[in-house]
Amino acid sequence: MLEELKKHYGYLFEDQLLEEINNVSTLKDIPEGTKIIEVGQTLSKMPLLLEGAIKILRDDDKGDELLLYFLEKGDTCAMTLTCCTGNAKSEIKAITEIDTKLIMVPIQYMEIWMGKYKSWRDFVLQSYQARMLELLDTIDKIAFLKMDERLLNYLKDKAMINGNTLIKTTHQEIAYELHTSRVVVSRLLKKLEQQKIIILHRNSLELLNI
DNA sequence: TCATTAACACGGG
């Protein structure tokens, strides 16, 4: 595991910290579509992504959901960063978007390393800021973009994360994540197809000229 | 005007 740690985080952390992480953490391979964190769940470990991607969703009071942002390799979950001080519960839901490899660090080390390693402190603060900026970006899109633009944006995001223009999903799933109805998604996708921006298939769609 | 909801027909796996 130390090798993989060095490969992905070696440029960020000093050897001593890498070894400490290696000593207290567990490596996990998680298949696509697995729920990692549920709303209300108490967080005892923080994930460091090595490979793959995770989508972070907000559940509203009616059980509907809304996609907030994606985490990619080198990222960590901002929710756990804020939860580490108290025994706070998660306000968000995390699901693996593709097969993902990550390291789980028990959160008690969060605080210890914050004081001990400058590189760790920088990493945590920078992660926090990056997530905050992504959130603001998402809020901007929800507030100022029409649904058709949000949809296209979502498709592009998904294509980039999967490294593939073929996107495996259903209209219903998109509707949930963008917090709208399937009728709207179907209609807008149809429009995008007529504009030669995408090709529709069953259970998947293809993004053209990115 | 545009989204949502419900309802229905089509057709592919």
Added chain:
DNA sequence: CCCGTGTTAATGA
């Protein structure tokens, strides 16, 4: 058959 998809009509914001 079951489910994803395309479409429409009614209703509401």
